[in-house]
Amino acid sequence: MTPADQSRIHHPAIAGRVMSAEEAAQFIGPGDNVGMSGFTGAGYPKAVPGALVRRVEEASARGDRFAVSVWTGASTAPELDGALAAVDAIDLRMPYQSDPVSRAKINAGLVDYLDLHLSHVAQMVWEGAFGHLDVAVVEVTGVTADGELIPSSSVGNNKTWIDQADRVILEVNSWQPAAFEGMHDVYYGTALPPLRKPVQILSASDRIGVPYLHCVPEKIVAVVETNTPDRNTVFKPVDDTSQQIAQHLLEFLAYEVKRDRLPASLLPLQSGVGNIANAVLRGLDGGPFRPLTAYTEVIQDGMLALLRSGTMDTISATAFSLSEEGAADLHANIAEYHDRIVLRPQEISNHPEVIRRLGCLAMNGAIEADIYGNVNSTHVMGSSIMNGIGGSGDFARNAYLAMFLTPSTAKDGAISSIVPMVSHVDHTEHDVHVIITEQGVADLRGLAPRRRAQTIIDHCAHPDYRPMLQDYFDRARASSAGQHTPHLIDEALSWHARYLRAGTMRPD
Numbered sequence: 001m002t003p004a005d006q007s008r009i010h011h012p013a014i015a016g017r018v019m020s021a022e023e024a025a026q027f028i029g030p031g032d033n034v035g036m037s038g039f040t041g042a043g044y045p046k047a048v049p050g051a052l053v054r055r056v057e058e059a060s061a062r063g064d065r066f067a068v069s070v071w072t073g074a075s076t077a078p079e080l081d082g083a084l085a086a087v088d089a090i091d092l093r094m095p096y097q098s099d100p101v102s103r104a105k106i107n108a109g110l111v112d113y114l115d116l117h118l119s120h121v122a123q124m125v126w127e128g129a130f131g132h133l134d135v136a137v138v139e140v141t142g143v144t145a146d147g148e149l150i151p152s153s154s155v156g157n158n159k160t161w162i163d164q165a166d167r168v169i170l171e172v173n174s175w176q177p178a179a180f181e182g183m184h185d186v187y188y189g190t191a192l193p194p195l196r197k198p199v200q201i202l203s204a205s206d207r208i209g210v211p212y213l214h215c216v217p218e219k220i221v222a223v224v225e226t227n228t229p230d231r232n233t234v235f236k237p238v239d240d241t242s243q244q245i246a247q248h249l250l251e252f253l254a255y256e257v258k259r260d261r262l263p264a265s266l267l268p269l270q271s272g273v274g275n276i277a278n279a280v281l282r283g284l285d286g287g288p289f290r291p292l293t294a295y296t297e298v299i300q301d302g303m304l305a306l307l308r309s310g311t312m313d314t315i316s317a318t319a320f321s322l323s324e325e326g327a328a329d330l331h332a333n334i335a336e337y338h339d340r341i342v343l344r345p346q347e348i349s350n351h352p353e354v355i356r357r358l359g360c361l362a363m364n365g366a367i368e369a370d371i372y373g374n375v376n377s378t379h380v381m382g383s384s385i386m387n388g389i390g391g392s393g394d395f396a397r398n399a400y401l402a403m404f405l406t407p408s409t410a411k412d413g414a415i416s417s418i419v420p421m422v423s424h425v426d427h428t429e430h431d432v433h434v435i436i437t438e439q440g441v442a443d444l445r446g447l448a449p450r451r452r453a454q455t456i457i458d459h460c461a462h463p464d465y466r467p468m469l470q471d472y473f474d475r476a477r478a479s480s481a482g483q484h485t486p487h488l489i490d491e492a493l494s495w496h497a498r499y500l501r502a503g504t505m506r507p508d
Contacts, residue, residue, distance in 0.1 A: 006174065007172075007225065008141065008142030008143065008150075008172050008174055008178070008225075009142065009143045009172055009223060009225070010142070010143060010144055010145040011143050011144065011145055011146070011147040011217065013147075013217045014143050014147060014170075014217055014220055014223060015143075015223070017220055017221065017222055017223045018223045018224070018225060019222050019223070019224065020051075020224070021047035021048050021050065021051035021224050022051045022054070023222065024047075024048050024051065024169050024221075024222035024223075024224050025048055025051035025052045025054075025055050026055075027135060027167050027169060027221050027222055028048075028052055028055075028068065028134075028135050028137075028169075029134070030059070030064075030065070030066045030067065030068070031067070031068065031091075032068045032069070032134040032135055033068070033069045033071065033130065033131055033132065033133050033134050033135075034068045034069065034070055034071065034133075034134065034135045034136075034137060035071045035072070035125075035133050035135070035136045035137070035138075035157065035160070035161030035164070035165055036049070036070060036071065036072045036076065036080060036136075036137050036138075036161075037072070037073065037137065037138040037139045037152065037154065037156060037158050037161070038072050038073055038074070038075070038076035038077070038080065038139075038154060038156065039072070039073035039074045039075070039154035039155070039156040039297075039298070039318055039319035039346065040074055040075055040154070040233070040273060040297075040298045040319050040320075040321035041075060041076065041077050041230055041231035041232075041233060041321060042152075042153040042154040042230045042231075042298075042319045042320045042321060042322075043139050043151075043152035043153040043154030043155075043156070043158075043176075043230065043319060044072070044076040044077055044080050044139060044154075044230070044231075045080065045137045045138070045139050045169075045171045045224075046079065046139070046171060046173065046226045046228040047171060047224050047226050047228070048137050048169055048171060048224060049079060049080040049083060049084060049137075050079060050083060052068075052084065052089065053083045053084060053086075053087055053089065056084075056087045056088075056089040057087055060087070065088075066089060067088065067089050067090060067091045068084075068089060068090065068091065069090070069091050069092040069093075069094075069130070069131075070084065070090050070092070070093050070094075071094055071095070071121075071125070071130070071133070071157070071161070072094075072095070072096070072097075072156065072157070073096075073118070073121075073154060073155075073156020073157045073158070073318065073319070073346055074095070074096040074118060074156065074297075074319075074346075074388075074390060074391075075096055075097055075098040075099070075387070076097075076099075076231075077099075077230075077231035078099060078101070078231070079231075081093075081097050081098075081099035081101070081102045082099045082100070082101040082102060085099065085101045085102040085104075085105045085111065086101050088105075088110065090102070090105070090111050091111070091112065092111070092112040092113070092114065092130075093106065093111055093112070093113050093114070094113065094114035094115075094116055094121070094130070095114060095115065095116035095117075095118060095120075095121045095388065096115065096116075096118065096387065096388035096389075096390050097113070097387065097388065098387040098388075103385065103386070103387075106385055107383075107384045107385060113385060113388075114130075115378060115385065115388040115389055116388075116389075117350075117389060117391070117393045117394050118297070118346050118350050118390055118391040118394060119346065119347055119350035119351055119352060119391065119394040121157055121160075121346070121347070122157055122159075122160040122190070122345070122346070122347040123190075123192065123347065125157070125160050125164055126160065126164070126192055127192065132164075132166075133161065133164040133165045133166070134165065134166055134167065135165055135166070135167045135168075135169065136158075136161035136162050136164075136165035136167070136168045136169065137169045137171070138158050138161060138162060138168065138169070138170060138171070138213075139152045139170075139171045139172075139173050139176075139226075140152055140170055140171070140172055140173070140213065141172070141173065141176040141177070141178065141180045141181065142172060142178060142181070143170070143172065143223075144212070147215075147217050148212035148213070148214065149162075149170070149212055149213040149214070149215055150180060150181045150184075150211075150212060150213075151180065151184045151186065151211075151212070151213055151343065152173060152176050152180065153176055153180070153230055153319065153320045154318060154319030154320065154343070155184060155186065155318050155319065155343050155344060155345050155346065155349075156318055156319060156345070156346050157345065157346060157347070158213060158345070159186055159188070159213060159345050160345070160347070162213055162214070162215045162219075165219070166219070167219065167221045168215055168219045168220045168221065169220075169221060169222045169223075169224070170220060170222070170223045170224070171223075171224045171225075171226050172223060172224070172225050172226070173226045173227065173228060174225070174226070174227045175226070175227045175228055175229055175230075177330075177331055177334050179334045179335065179338060180334075181211065182211045182338065183211070183338055183341055183342070183343055184211050184212070184342070184343045184344070185207045185208065185209045185210075185211065185342050185343070185344050185348075186209045186210055186211070186212065186213055186344070186345060187199070187208050187209035187344065187345065187348050188209060188210070188214070189208070189209070190347060190348075198353065199348060199351055199353055199354055201348070201351075201354045201357070201358070202357070202358075203293070203314075203358070204268050204293040204294060204295045204314045204315070204316040204342070204358065205293070205313070205314040205316070205340075205342065207342060209344075229327065230320075230322075230327065232322065232323055232324040232327060233273070233300075233321050233322060233323055233326075234323065235274075235275060235278055235301070235323055236275050238275055238278060238279045238282065239275065240438075241407045241438045242275045242276045242278075242279040243279050243283075244438035245276050245279065245280075245405050245406075245407070245436055245437060245438050246276065246279035246280040246282070246283045247283065248436050248437075248438070248440060248441050249280055249283075249363070249403065249405065249436050249441075250280070250283045250284070250287065251441075252434065252436070252441050252443070253266060253289065253361075254288070256401075257289070262361075264288070264289065265289060265290060265291055265292060265293075266289045266292060266361060267358065267359040267360060267361050267400055267401075268293045268294055268295035268296075268316075268358045268359070268360050268361070269292060269293070269294045269295075269296060269360070269361050269363070270294070270295060270296040270297070270355075270360045270361065270362045270363065270364075270395045270399065271294070271296055271300070271303075271363045271364075272363065272364040272365050272390075272392060273298055273300060273321050274365055276365060276405050276406075277300065277302070277363065277365075277405075278300060278301065278302045280302075280363060280405075281300065281302025281303060281305070281306060282302055282305070284306060284311060285302070285305055285306055285309055285311050286309060286311060287311070289311075290310075290311050290312075291310075291311070291312065291313040292306060292311055292312040292313065293312065293313055293314045293315070293316075294312065294314070294315040294316065294317070295316045295349075295354070295355070295358050295360050296315070296316070296317050296349070296360075297317055297318055297319065297346070297349055297350060297390070297391045298317055298318070298319050298320065298321040299315055299317045299319070299320045299321065299322070299341065300321050300322065300326070301322055301323050301325065301326035301329070303315055304322075304326060304329055304330060304337065307336075307337055307340055307341075308329075308333070308336070313340065314340050314341075314342070315340065315341050315342070316341075316342045316344060316349065317341075317342075317343060317344070317349055318343060318344055318345065318346040318348075318349035318350075319343065346391070349391075350391045350394040350395070351394075352394060352397065352398040355394065355395055355398040355399060356398040356399075359399075359400035360395060360398070360399045360400060361399065361400060361401045361403070362392075362395035362396050362399035362401065362402045362403060363403050363405060364377065364392040364395065364396060364402075364403070364404055364405070365377060365392075365404070365405055365406060366404045366405070366406040366417070366435075367379070367380065367386065367406070367410075367417070368406070368416075368417045368418070368419050368422050368423070369404060369406065369417065369418055369419075369422065369432070369435050369456070369460070370418070370419050370420060370421050370422045371418065371419075371420055371452070371453040371456050371457060371469060371472075371473060372429050372449050372452055372453055372456075372485055373429035373432045373435065373442075373444050373452050373456065374421075374422050374425050374427070374428055374429050374432070375404050375422065375425070375426060375427040375432055375435075376422040376423060376424045376425060376426055377389060377392055377404075377426045377427065378424060378426050379423065379424035380423075381423055381496050381499070381500060382423030382424045382496065383423075383424075389426050392426070392427070393426065393427060393431075396427050396431045396432065397427075397431045399433075401433050401434060402427075402431055402432055402433045402434070403433065403434040403435075403436060404427070404432055404434070404435050404436070405436050405437075406435075406436075406437055407437060407438060408437040408438060408439050408460060408461060408462035408465075409462045409464070409465070411504075413462070413464065414499070414503060414504040414505065414506070415499055415504070415505050416461065416462060416464075416465035416468075416469070416495075416505050417437065417462075418437070418456060418457070418460055418461040418462070418465065418469060419469075419492075419495050419496070420469065420472050420473075420476075420487070420488075420491070420492040420495055421487060421489075421492035421493070421495075423493075423496050429444075429449070429452070432444060433445050435456060435460050436460070437460045437461075437462075439459060439460055439461065439462060439463075440458075440459035440460060441459055441460075442455045442456045442458075442459045442460045443455070444456075449484060449485040449486075450477070450485075450486065453473050453486075454473070457469045457470055457473060464506065465505065465506075468505075472488065472491065472492075473486070475488060476488045
């Protein structure tokens with residue numbers, strides 16, 4: 001616990017509800033729907049999930065089953081998702097996860113998983129689509145004397161959890177910078193149809209809400225004080241493949257500027273998480289495109305570097321996703337970053353209306369893409385979930401440019417990431433404008449299916465697989481000359497079966 005003279009809780013009634021994590025976990029019962037804070041390993045509760053695991057273990061020792069449904073903003077951390085999954089404490093998980101233990105339980109059929117567009121979650125909860133929310137467990141940075149809650153390093157769905165839950169448990173984490181106060185923009189103007197109004201965001205820097213989360217003190221049943229870091233994101237060193245993909249993307253953007261299809265400062269950037277995204281951000285730093293802005297989901301190390309160098313003016317997001325070094329940078333230089341970062345609820349950071357109005361440039365990853373431009377970003381071999389669609393669909397469907405980035409092969413070259421037909425579709429050909437691999441760029445705008453196929457084979461497929469893909473496409477056209485999108489269905493599916501049988505897609 002934090003010493004009383006250092007407490008971040010300045011509201012007397014709320015301060016009177018401080019207790020241990022074990023005591024707070026008693027407010028969560030078997031079968032409850034529990035809304036947890038957290039988005040990409042930022043701002044998740046650090047103490048109560050562990051105490052809940054211990055309750056579950058005690059129940060199991062008595063022969064009783066204790067499980068809950070866990071709703072979050074997006075991924076959390078091993079001490080939440082992984083720990084609860086390991087003791088079979090999760091009945092249902094939504095809307096996104098990235099934990100290996102949780103993933104294994106989901107793919108074994110032991111946990112129901114709802115993989116949702118992140119912008120849809122709050123609305124569907126207000127509709128009652130998942131049942132009633134019993135408990136919210138939300139990390140905050142502090143509580144003001146007026147009882148306002150200072151959000152933490154992610155906002156996610158916290159507004160909705162607090163509004164909808166019968167009982168609210170707060171974790172007040174003094175590791176989070178007190179200077180977060182004022183960085184957030186929590187919009188309370190959303191409503192269900194027919195009462196919905198336009199979201200009046202005209203630029204990434206616009207603020208339309210308030211810097212606090214509201215909660216009537218009577219709903220707060222427990223407060224747990226912590227001083228624990230967020231889960232640090234571990235990024236691999238940028239490799240040659242990621243650098244090549246980034247270079248192709250930067251050259252493509254420069255071409256679009258030259259053709260007057262983009263302004264010299266580009267349009268607001270949205271970027272997925274990972275090595276390729278960091279390579280792209282590194283390539284943008286100090287480049288010709290400035291001043292940049294971002295309207296995105298998460299803020300990675302590379303975006304902080306762009307702010308620091310002056311290449312980027314403003315970032316709007318819902319959460320951070322930082323390495324240990326990035327978190328240290330944020331804490332040390334938060335005064336410099338404070339007025340240039342806006343953290344919003346994810347229903348606003350991913351809002352289709354705003355994405356379309358601002359003209360976001362969406363850059364997201366893919367597991368595989370097929371020759372007609374359909375993209376699979378969630379499943380391996382059509383059945384096993386990896387993480388989830390996250391916000392990529394929110395942005396791809398509504399972006400000014402929807403770009404998908406992937407290495408042309410996986411598993412050390414044993415699998416082609418360009419296939420005749422994807423084993424699972426997350427983003428249809430109608431929502432995919434550009435595909436980029438380390439081999440090159442396929443600009444699919446204005447191309448009918450057969451022209452898309454040839455462009456993707458020529459520019460994105462790895463040379464080891466290009467002849468196989470060309471042979472497939474040629475024979476598909478010959479056997480179905482009157483069809484709009486030529487396919488040899490059985491053979492298209494056999495690409496995936498070949499890997500399952502032999503561990504490679506390469507010909508024998």
